[in-house]
Amino acid sequence: QVQLVESGGGVVQPGGSLRLSCAASGFTFSGCGMHWVRQAPGKGLEWVAFIRSDGSTKFYADSVKGRFTISRDNSRNTLYLQMNSLRAEDTAVYYCAKDPTPEPVWGQGTMVTFSS
Protein backbone atom coordinates (compact mmCIF):
# COMPACT_ATOMS: atom_id res chain seq x y z
CA GLN A 1 0.00 0.00 0.00
CA VAL A 2 1.02 3.64 -0.38
CA GLN A 3 3.21 4.68 2.53
CA LEU A 4 5.12 7.82 3.47
CA VAL A 5 7.46 7.83 6.46
CA GLU A 6 9.04 11.06 7.67
CA SER A 7 12.21 11.29 9.74
CA GLY A 8 14.84 13.80 10.79
CA GLY A 9 12.88 15.91 13.24
CA GLY A 10 14.39 16.96 16.53
CA VAL A 11 15.36 19.80 18.83
CA VAL A 12 17.14 22.77 17.28
CA GLN A 13 18.26 26.21 18.34
CA PRO A 14 17.08 29.40 16.64
CA GLY A 15 19.21 30.02 13.58
CA GLY A 16 20.03 26.34 13.26
CA SER A 17 19.45 23.89 10.42
CA LEU A 18 17.74 20.56 10.01
CA ARG A 19 17.04 18.21 7.11
CA LEU A 20 13.84 16.22 7.04
CA SER A 21 13.38 13.09 4.94
CA CYS A 22 10.32 11.29 3.66
CA ALA A 23 10.64 7.69 2.45
CA ALA A 24 7.99 6.68 -0.06
CA SER A 25 6.79 3.20 -0.99
CA GLY A 26 3.84 1.49 -2.65
CA PHE A 27 3.57 3.83 -5.64
CA THR A 28 5.64 5.23 -8.51
CA PHE A 29 7.39 7.99 -6.60
CA SER A 30 9.13 9.40 -9.69
CA GLY A 31 5.75 10.08 -11.27
CA CYS A 32 4.22 12.12 -8.45
CA GLY A 33 4.47 15.70 -7.27
CA MET A 34 5.15 15.93 -3.54
CA HIS A 35 4.40 18.43 -0.79
CA TRP A 36 5.45 19.35 2.73
CA VAL A 37 2.79 20.59 5.15
CA ARG A 38 3.27 21.63 8.77
CA GLN A 39 1.16 22.06 11.88
CA ALA A 40 2.28 24.17 14.83
CA PRO A 41 1.20 22.94 18.29
CA GLY A 42 -2.52 23.53 18.76
CA LYS A 43 -2.83 25.23 15.36
CA GLY A 44 -4.15 24.42 11.90
CA LEU A 45 -2.46 23.05 8.81
CA GLU A 46 -0.06 25.16 6.75
CA TRP A 47 1.24 24.22 3.31
CA VAL A 48 5.03 24.64 3.09
CA ALA A 49 6.38 23.55 -0.29
CA PHE A 50 5.86 21.53 -3.49
CA ILE A 51 8.22 19.80 -5.90
CA ARG A 52 7.33 18.44 -9.32
CA SER A 53 7.81 14.76 -10.08
CA ASP A 54 11.10 15.32 -11.91
CA GLY A 55 12.33 17.96 -9.47
CA SER A 56 12.31 20.67 -12.13
CA THR A 57 9.79 22.98 -10.49
CA LYS A 58 9.38 24.05 -6.87
CA PHE A 59 7.00 26.33 -5.02
CA TYR A 60 7.21 27.67 -1.46
CA ALA A 61 4.99 29.40 1.06
CA ASP A 62 6.07 32.99 1.68
CA SER A 63 6.79 32.13 5.33
CA VAL A 64 9.66 29.79 4.37
CA LYS A 65 10.86 31.18 1.03
CA GLY A 66 14.61 31.73 1.02
CA ARG A 67 15.13 29.57 4.14
CA PHE A 68 13.73 26.15 3.21
CA THR A 69 14.63 24.01 0.18
CA ILE A 70 12.58 21.07 -1.06
CA SER A 71 14.34 18.37 -3.06
CA ARG A 72 13.98 14.73 -4.02
CA ASP A 73 16.01 11.69 -5.01
CA ASN A 74 13.88 9.54 -7.28
CA SER A 75 16.49 6.76 -7.25
CA ARG A 76 16.00 6.46 -3.49
CA ASN A 77 12.23 7.19 -3.46
CA THR A 78 12.93 9.94 -0.95
CA LEU A 79 11.74 13.51 -0.48
CA TYR A 80 13.71 16.08 1.53
CA LEU A 81 13.19 19.41 3.23
CA GLN A 82 16.33 21.36 4.11
CA MET A 83 15.47 23.95 6.73
CA ASN A 84 17.95 26.74 7.45
CA SER A 85 17.82 29.88 9.59
CA LEU A 86 15.19 28.24 11.74
CA ARG A 87 12.94 30.39 13.89
CA ALA A 88 10.83 29.60 16.94
CA GLU A 89 7.70 29.92 14.78
CA ASP A 90 8.91 26.97 12.66
CA THR A 91 8.13 24.67 15.60
CA ALA A 92 5.65 22.17 14.18
CA VAL A 93 4.92 18.66 13.08
CA TYR A 94 6.04 18.37 9.46
CA TYR A 95 4.13 16.07 7.13
CA CYS A 96 5.04 14.97 3.63
CA ALA A 97 2.17 14.31 1.25
CA LYS A 98 1.61 12.96 -2.22
CA ASP A 99 -0.12 15.17 -4.78
CA PRO A 100 -3.78 14.25 -5.23
CA THR A 101 -3.87 11.57 -7.96
CA PRO A 102 -6.80 11.55 -7.39
CA GLU A 103 -6.53 11.59 -3.59
CA PRO A 104 -3.71 12.92 -1.42
CA VAL A 105 -1.76 10.61 0.91
CA TRP A 106 0.01 11.84 4.03
CA GLY A 107 2.72 10.50 6.27
CA GLN A 108 2.53 10.41 10.06
CA GLY A 109 4.76 13.43 10.54
CA THR A 110 8.01 14.34 12.28
CA MET A 111 8.28 16.94 15.05
CA VAL A 112 10.61 19.93 15.01
CA THR A 113 10.96 21.76 18.31
CA PHE A 114 13.23 24.49 19.66
CA SER A 115 15.42 24.52 22.69
CA SER A 116 15.35 27.67 24.79
Next chain:
Amino acid sequence: EIVMTQSPATLSVSPGERATLSCRASQSVRSNLVWYQQKPGQAPRLLIYGASTRATGIPARFSGSGSGTEFTLTISSLQSEDFAVYYCHHYNNWPPTWTFGQGTQVEIK
Protein backbone atom coordinates in the same frame (compact mmCIF):
# COMPACT_ATOMS: atom_id res chain seq x y z
CA GLU B 1 -4.79 33.80 -3.10
CA ILE B 2 -7.76 31.61 -2.33
CA VAL B 3 -9.01 31.67 1.26
CA MET B 4 -10.92 28.73 2.73
CA THR B 5 -13.33 29.58 5.57
CA GLN B 6 -14.91 26.89 7.72
CA SER B 7 -17.99 27.30 9.89
CA PRO B 8 -18.80 26.94 12.64
CA ALA B 9 -15.52 26.98 14.57
CA THR B 10 -17.05 24.63 17.13
CA LEU B 11 -20.05 22.35 16.72
CA SER B 12 -21.67 20.73 19.77
CA VAL B 13 -23.61 17.60 18.84
CA SER B 14 -25.12 14.70 20.76
CA PRO B 15 -24.19 11.14 19.78
CA GLY B 16 -26.59 9.85 17.14
CA GLU B 17 -27.38 13.31 15.83
CA ARG B 18 -26.52 14.72 12.42
CA ALA B 19 -23.58 17.13 12.00
CA THR B 20 -23.24 19.56 9.10
CA LEU B 21 -19.91 21.31 8.56
CA SER B 22 -19.39 24.07 5.99
CA CYS B 23 -16.40 25.21 3.98
CA ARG B 24 -16.49 28.28 1.75
CA ALA B 25 -13.88 29.30 -0.83
CA SER B 26 -13.18 32.94 -1.68
CA GLN B 27 -13.36 32.00 -5.37
CA SER B 28 -14.33 28.92 -7.31
CA VAL B 29 -12.17 25.86 -6.63
CA ARG B 30 -14.30 23.57 -8.82
CA SER B 31 -14.25 20.17 -7.07
CA ASN B 32 -10.64 20.32 -5.88
CA LEU B 33 -11.71 19.91 -2.28
CA VAL B 34 -10.72 17.40 0.39
CA TRP B 35 -12.01 16.79 3.93
CA TYR B 36 -9.91 15.40 6.79
CA GLN B 37 -10.56 14.29 10.34
CA GLN B 38 -7.84 14.85 12.92
CA LYS B 39 -7.61 13.60 16.49
CA PRO B 40 -5.02 14.80 19.03
CA GLY B 41 -1.54 13.49 18.36
CA GLN B 42 -2.53 11.97 15.03
CA ALA B 43 -2.00 12.88 11.40
CA PRO B 44 -5.00 14.08 9.39
CA ARG B 45 -7.14 11.19 8.17
CA LEU B 46 -8.51 11.48 4.64
CA LEU B 47 -12.32 11.30 4.54
CA ILE B 48 -13.48 12.81 1.25
CA TYR B 49 -11.68 13.85 -1.95
CA GLY B 50 -12.94 15.43 -5.15
CA ALA B 51 -15.55 17.13 -2.92
CA SER B 52 -17.78 14.06 -2.71
CA THR B 53 -15.84 10.78 -3.08
CA ARG B 54 -15.40 8.82 0.12
CA ALA B 55 -11.89 7.54 0.68
CA THR B 56 -11.25 3.83 1.09
CA GLY B 57 -12.50 2.48 4.39
CA ILE B 58 -14.50 5.57 5.37
CA PRO B 59 -17.96 4.75 6.77
CA ALA B 60 -21.00 5.68 4.73
CA ARG B 61 -22.20 8.08 7.44
CA PHE B 62 -19.63 10.56 6.10
CA SER B 63 -20.66 12.38 2.93
CA GLY B 64 -19.37 15.40 1.05
CA SER B 65 -21.17 17.72 -1.32
CA GLY B 66 -20.77 20.99 -3.17
CA SER B 67 -18.69 22.53 -5.91
CA GLY B 68 -17.41 25.97 -6.82
CA THR B 69 -17.33 27.95 -3.58
CA GLU B 70 -19.67 26.15 -1.17
CA PHE B 71 -18.95 22.72 0.32
CA THR B 72 -20.50 20.62 3.05
CA LEU B 73 -19.35 17.63 5.08
CA THR B 74 -22.23 15.74 6.67
CA ILE B 75 -21.95 13.10 9.35
CA SER B 76 -25.36 11.46 9.38
CA SER B 77 -25.31 9.93 12.87
CA LEU B 78 -22.40 10.88 15.09
CA GLN B 79 -20.52 8.08 16.78
CA SER B 80 -18.24 8.53 19.78
CA GLU B 81 -15.16 8.12 17.59
CA ASP B 82 -16.25 11.01 15.34
CA PHE B 83 -15.57 13.74 17.90
CA ALA B 84 -12.50 15.44 16.42
CA VAL B 85 -11.34 18.43 14.39
CA TYR B 86 -12.31 18.51 10.71
CA TYR B 87 -10.40 20.42 8.03
CA CYS B 88 -11.24 21.27 4.45
CA HIS B 89 -8.38 21.50 1.97
CA HIS B 90 -8.25 23.04 -1.50
CA TYR B 91 -5.57 21.85 -3.88
CA ASN B 92 -4.80 24.12 -6.82
CA ASN B 93 -3.90 22.43 -10.09
CA TRP B 94 -1.29 25.01 -11.09
CA PRO B 95 0.56 26.43 -9.37
CA PRO B 96 0.16 23.41 -7.11
CA THR B 97 -0.34 25.25 -3.85
CA TRP B 98 -2.54 23.99 -1.06
CA THR B 99 -4.87 25.99 1.21
CA PHE B 100 -6.60 24.77 4.36
CA GLY B 101 -9.59 25.93 6.32
CA GLN B 102 -9.01 26.79 9.96
CA GLY B 103 -10.89 23.69 11.15
CA THR B 104 -14.17 22.84 12.88
CA GLN B 105 -14.07 21.19 16.31
CA VAL B 106 -16.91 18.69 16.71
CA GLU B 107 -17.50 18.19 20.42
CA ILE B 108 -19.90 16.22 22.56
CA LYS B 109 -22.99 18.14 23.61
